[in-house]
Amino acid sequence: MHSALQKHPSRFPWRPALALMALLTLAGWTPSSAKADANAQPGTTGYTYYSIGEPPKAHVPGTRATMLLLGGGEWPMPAIRDFIAAAGKGHIVILRASGDEESQLDFWRNGGGPRAVSTLLFHSRQASFDPNVVRLLESADGIFIAGGDQANYIRFWDGTPVQKAMNAHVRAGRPIAGTSAGLAILGRHAYGCLDGDSMDSPRALANPLRSGLTLWSGLLTLPGLEHVLTDSHFTERHRMGRLVAFIARLAHEQPATAGSVVGLGVDEESGLWIEPTGEARVVSRKQGAVWWVKPTSSAAPLQAGKPLAQSGIEVVRLGTESSIQLTVGANGADGLPTAQWRFAKATNHFRASTADGVLKLEPVLEESH
Numbered sequence: 212m213h214s215a216l217q218k219h220p221s222r223f224p225w226r227p228a229l230a231l232m233a234l235l236t237l238a239g240w241t242p243s244s245a246k247a248d249a250n251a252q253p254g255t256t257g258y259t260y261y262s263i264g265e266p267p268k269a270h271v272p273g274t275r276a277t278m279l280l281l282g283g284g285e286w287p288m289p290a291i292r293d294f295i296a297a298a299g300k301g302h303i304v305i306l307r308a309s310g311d312e313e314s315q316l317d318f319w320r321n322g323g324g325p326r327a328v329s330t331l332l333f334h335s336r337q338a339s340f341d342p343n344v345v346r347l348l349e350s351a352d353g354i355f356i357a358g359g360d361q362a363n364y365i366r367f368w369d370g371t372p373v374q375k376a377m378n379a380h381v382r383a384g385r386p387i388a389g390t391s392a393g394l395a396i397l398g399r400h401a402y403g404c405l406d407g408d409s410m411d412s413p414r415a416l417a418n419p420l421r422s423g424l425t426l427w428s429g430l431l432t433l434p435g436l437e438h439v440l441t442d443s444h445f446t447e448r449h450r451m452g453r454l455v456a457f458i459a460r461l462a463h464e465q466p467a468t469a470g471s472v473v474g475l476g477v478d479e480e481s482g483l484w485i486e487p488t489g490e491a492r493v494v495s496r497k498q499g500a501v502w503w504v505k506p507t508s509s510a511a512p513l514q515a516g517k518p519l520a521q522s523g524i525e526v527v528r529l530g531t532e533s534s535i536q537l538t539v540g541a542n543g544a545d546g547l548p549t550a551q552w553r554f555a556k557a558t559n560h561f562r563a564s565t566a567d568g569v570l571k572l573e574p575v576l577e578e579s580h
Contacts, residue, residue, distance in 0.1 A: 257335035301326050399430075420460065440475070519568070533554060
């Protein structure tokens with residue numbers, strides 16, 4: 212077993228380790244086990260902790276509650292540096308349930324000078340009740356949710372102090388970002404992947420009521436994303452069909468969401484940057500895009516084993532030259548704020564429909580929404 216404070220990659224590893232140990236000891240931190248134990252109790256085990264740099268003793272000034280929704284693959288590093296700048300170049304905390312400190316090192320070396328970067332690697336749900344974990348999360352000036360498997364995030368965090376701390380973080384005016392599986396949980400509604408088998412578009416369209424199409428709501432409720440369901444690796448893995456099926460299944464399970472939920476599909480190496488004002492832009496290392504998907508009419512009633520039948524689905528492709536404005540409005544039928552999306556410049560509009568398990572996408576001549 213290793214101490215949770217043992218791993219501190221650095222040119223002089225003992226210096227940040229001692230400084231961090233002293234700071235956390237003063238704050239009431241005690242080292243926790245690196246691995247889950249079958250007899251573990253909440254607050255004792257279940258995570259590995261990495262850190263580099265010296266976290267400030269208090270939150271840095273000048274943070275902004277920006278949101279960065281990344282579609283997976285290589286990051287557009289200018290956007291990562293903007294995220295760290297929005298966190299006041301203070302203490303960045305990376306959350307993950309697989310991997311190690313690789314992202315932490317990248318942020319430290321190439322992120323534009325954060326004061327400190329820490330990683331909490333969750334092995335079990337127990338860690339989400341550990342007061343030391345919650346205290347570290349509450350100290351974050353910016354939170355970044357790594358890729359992996361969103362089912363782990365749902366199982367480990369939903370209904371725990373970690374969930375509360377993450378939502379409180381944004382309400383306090385601090386930025387949050389997520390990539391791939393981390394992106395999947397940034398919208399209030401999410402594809403949970405709870406059966407362990409990633410759903411593809413042909414199967415989702417052929418039977419949107421299949422047991423493997425698992426949805427989850429309410430892990431995070433971020434401003435402007437209360438009626439959003441995200442998807443990653445979008446164009447690369449041909450996920451338009453499954454996103455349409457996710458929205459139809461959600462309306463079937465939660466009728467109050469019908470007509471208000473927007474799907475956001477994000478291409479690899481790309482992302483959507485949203486300012487607290489609602490002004491948004493697409494970022495990309497290549498010519499990637501963000502795809503805005505919203506049904507304007509209800510699907511035919513879903514039946515077990517039957518394909519999705521739906522028409523009138525609006526689709527907008529947003530690129531790096533697009534102008535995007537997100538405005539939060541009155542509460543919808545589910546009691547949560549609705550959002551209006553406006554687009555201009557360099558947008559491509561489509562109308563989608565699905566029948567017999569096949570998605571059809573047709574361009575329309577429209578330059579603004």
